[in-house]
Amino acid sequence: MRKKMVLLCCSTLLLHAVGHLQTPTKSDPAKPLTKPQADTVPAKVTKMAEVIVVGYGTTDRKKLTGSVSTLKPNPTGAPPLTVDQMMVGRMSGVQITPSSGVPGSAVAITIRGLSTLSNNGNAPLIVVDGIPVYGIGQETNTINYNPGSTPGFTFGGTSVVAGYDQGTNFEKNPLASINPDDIASIEVLKDAYATAIYGSRGAAGVILITTKKGLAGKTQINAMVSTSISKPFGTHDIMTGDEYADFYTAYYKALDPGAPKIFPKGINTNWIDAITRTATGLGANVNMSGGTEKNSYYISAGYDKMPSYIINNDYERYQGKVSVDQQLGSKLKVGANIALSYSKNSGAGAQSLYREAVLRAPNLPIYNADGSYAWGKGQNPTGPAGDLNPVAKAKANQNYSNDGRVLGLVFGELKLLPWLVARTEIGTDMVNSRSYSRDASRPHLLTGSASETSTQNRKWVTNNTLTANKTLGGVHTINAVAGQSFESSVENTTSITGQGYFSDDILSISAASDKRVLTSIEKKTALVSFFGRLNYQYMNRYLAGITYRVDGSSRFSKNRRYVGFPSFSLGWVPSEESFMKDLRFIDQLKFRGSVGFTGTDGGAGYYGNQGQYKLATYSATYGNMQTVSVSQPANPNLKWERTHTFDVGMDLSLFNSRLTVTVDYYNKQTKDAILSSAVPSFMGFTLQQQNLADLNNRGWEISVTSSNIKTRDFFWSSNLNISRNKNIIKKLHKTDPNSLAATIELYGGNYWLPGYSASEFFMYQWAGVDKTTGQPQWIDNTGKILDKAIPDQIIDNPDVHRKAMGDAMPKIYGGFGNNIGYKGFELDVFFSFAAGHKMFNGAKAALYSYTTGSFEGDDVNNLSRDLLNYWKQSGDITPIPKLVNNSNSAGSFFSKYDYTLGRNISRFLEDASFLKLRNITLAYNIKNSWLQRKGLGMLTNARVFVQAENVLVISGYSGIDPEVSAYGSSGLKAGFDELTLPNPRIFRFGLKLGL
């Protein structure tokens, strides 16, 4: 009877698939490294056999035929605020760019290059303890903290042609709600063999985060407390009030000698100083774990306070986690794992405050004589239309986001046979967020305004798996998993806004006299999957594997709903062959190769490609008629994208694992990438998603770890990884590439051309300033020098004159670190680097902009001190042209422009290669004898440490921090520094205790 049941059960599960995690069998030489490591262990040394987590299971690294990077964090000092910061530069093939210095702000993670042209498609899938969670992406994580604001009616005016607008958006980092202290390991799946088991979401790579679990043994308690101070990494060099006044007085004189405008001198406000501070933070963490043969537990709690260095912009986080499991009888194990996180981030507006402070006229005071805030243009003859005073805004306005998140999982695991385990797990990811912003009364907004956005995202995931581990005849080993998964997500958003408060003390939007509901919507998706993996090893010498996954997604229309993703791998371990057996210093030499398919559903909308009608924007009516408007045309031809990856690699382990080397080469080919592309407009639409693009990413990766010296009193270990990636768009449109590239750019994409990278900069070439005339010089595509802006004088497709001038994504990136211990001291130094890429220094462009304005007045922004050196007379050799020149115009009211500062000009494109000392920590372990003398004998260890993050950067980049991105998590939009808040330099002092 029992046998039959098992059989039935197997067949059901095998057919329909589900699940995760193998139980380590007795023959496993090591247990999974899920135990919280004692902090005194310098765990930088690789273990003999390393168990690593892969999709729906675990494996021994020695038998692995896919490409997987692993990080088992064990910081000498305190971990950084978020998981991603922990990973920067430490994992080959994984390129991570923090977007800005605002705590909790987005991060761009690109694994093995940009594989698709949709903004949401390039973020890796994130899986926590087997449950795919809400991950990185602008769409889900961006809050608009001022959605009700309308730009006001400014008429005409000047702008920088192809300039930048600072929005009222803040993109949050979803990884900030995972406690870095709870992480046991991070695995990044990179090649097809590793990622294909995640099918339609695997193309951009997969990050598996495994949290700590309890382990049998004595109860252990670890606690850490640290205090930090953070400061701006640097600030921009801008004019003082007097310099500013002189400059603009001279400019307006040059503009119109007949009607000079005099800017008063005497006040020198340093707005940057007024808005920045040295922020003091605090981190505290405690965890406790233990267990018996039958059960185990892990409990942790954490608190972090990490204010930004902009005044009144704070970040606080509370976290807790419980993980338990219980053996019921000899066959059944059940467990649960729940992590809670709550954060309050009031730094959403930090970016725009900083920008405002940098650009605010420095000859204006912060306060009026009566102590009230000074708005407006003061005594200046002209000034911008809006209300500017960053100090007032920072102090009087509120702008925060409170986010709660629950990551939960319960599982049951049944050992059906000694070699066969069935597992069912149900997991959830619940995100609850309230963003609130309140603008206090100010001259153009006398009654104030407020907005509030509530988001509730709920995801349920069920995984059912059946895992088999069997060795037959001592030589044939099979590890197999078959499973099924069902995932559903519901996302609710409500957004309201109000204006008209009679007091700044009233916060509720219900008290506003004029209020509106901006959004109230529920979005749903579901994914049904079946998958399987079969690994076969012959004598540990020959390895082979196959995986297959079928995904059915609600994002695609019925006729294209299901798609399958196969992958295959082979491995050969010559070190197991008889001819190498004698080379005792080689632990393992393994060659492996894989090929397979993955996909992405990031380009598809929530409800796929059905023709859709919505209530028209702002509920337009036509006379008395209600209206519904087409929001999306039917698109029955849209297909899934497919990424085909080929990977060959080598793993080498020498001298009893003292030295390990992993090398990989890959070639990743994306076919039919979804791209919003133009259709002829006589069809009634101008853009439609089409399967048009082919992309290619090629590259190699090397990572080395070495335990150089290891004696009783002294150890020294090193690690290094280098990755190289080259991205090329192979095929794009059917017709004239330049013109369509310009169209796509206009609609928010990049200027994409086949034969170049997806993040290539195409720029009009700037040739400096003519020293005789002071005119800006431009070079057209024939090499001819022109002294008038190309986009201005060439109407007929000026874009052909743009030249590919470099990639925003680095050619080479990686990191290296050293960990040295002597007696009780430990020193950890880690560098990360990236090279061969470009950054658009939009900060500089913004600080060079003196012509813009609107009808109500000119912006007269503060400027870089570079501008003091503008061209004044024939013979001046300077990069700053004559103030009034052929490429800008401040003349006729309707035709003011400035072409010299556009985001499509090589003038501000700079090499962004850098080497950054990311972390340096010095720790001292207090001797046990000393502890005992002081009556602290219950402590098993005690450590004090000092630590500095983002200590120094070596770079040719003239901005402050080459590691920022104005467009958050979007890899495609990397490479723009738009006065983006530089990362903070953080100093910490802390104490770790174990008992």
Added chain:
Amino acid sequence: MFKKNFNITLVAAGILFTTACDKKLDLAPEDTMTEKAVLRTRITAEAALGDAYIKLYEACRSDAYVMGDLSTGIILNFSGTNNPYYTGAIDPRDQNYNPFWENNYKTINLANVLIDKLPADGAFDEQLKKQFIAEAKLIRAYCYSNLIKLYGDGALENKPSNMGVPLRLNGYDGYDGSQNIPRSTNAAVFTQIFKDIDEAITDLPDDFDTDLATRSRATKGTANALGARVAMYVQDNDKAIAYGTKVMQNNHYHLAASIMDVFPDNTPGNSKITMSIPELIMAFPESWNNNLYDNNGVYFYDGYTFPADDFVASYPPKDIRATSMLIPGAPWSTHPTPVKFSHPQIRENMVAIRLAETVLTMAEALANKNGVNQQSVDMLNSIHQRSFAMADRPAPFTLASFAGKQQLLDAIWQERRWELAYEGFDRFDRIRTGRKPNSVLPANRYALPVPYSETAITGQVIKQNPGYAN
């Protein structure tokens, strides 16, 4: 025992998951409706029709509204007569001019969806369905009349076999290149326009239950008035007279006693063009968008466009169209604004067809056909006389005022230029009557260039107009 139950549970769970799977992937969006659902009920189908009207408005607003007068020096902008409509210096690749084309085709697509699919998908009153389809046909005819006058190569110059515009008569259902169609001839496009107008007349109502609807939605009167307008594009006097007569006989429409009654001074922002005034045949109500910062794109109030001095000087003395109808606009504007567009936020009911146009069209068609005739003279008088204060009125025209047919036509054209100024007719009136819009616009640039995207994406299936490189 325990194990046994557990296994059974597992099996049950497995079965449960699989059977429910595919259904769970059929998720319908909450805030949106599919096309079929929209067309099914009267309310939503009517709402889609409402959107077609809004799209028609969008195709007619902004530069599309003023370019006809910018082309002939009635109005100027900051660059004087050096504007591209005047000089013809428009590049096919310049996307600023794409909306003239795009917006009409957007509207046509929606009209096509209604015309094609409402008969089968609509589950409501048959008569009402017919009416909605008729309204959609009129909207489609209106858009093609916009397109043909802007893009048809020689369309207004009696060149029926030259290239018109692509005639798209089906709703959008994906694009993969096979939908590319060449430009139909001018004759084919005009035939389609009249076919739509005639079919629409059958099913359109005489009026709706409110003045607002009667004068903003399509009625029999609207269709006839549009018919008269388009008939003059092809110099078909009989057709113009036939359609025009129907409008004259329609008791919903009367000329206002004074043009000031049609266009009140709206500079305070609270006296819009009244939608109940019987001179209006069709106007776009400004309710189209609840976003207070959006507007109809006709910037007289701010002085962005303004009446040309020499044009204003061309009116006879004391003509209120040059005196009372030009008033100060925004405080910062150095030019007067016509009362026709005097709302400070540029949000005004926008006139599409009014009776004065049809009256002058009739007068012209009759003069073309019959030479100097009393009916034409009366019609001309009806417009000319009311343009003066009672005390200032000149002696009415008589048959004797005109030496011949051409003199009568000249007077009608001149009156049309004065009466319909700022409403965007002049360029097309001049072209269709063989008069140059201005001295610099080359004849091969009477038609605008087809947007580059069309010729490029279709691989030259759609061809460029002869006056342009590509």
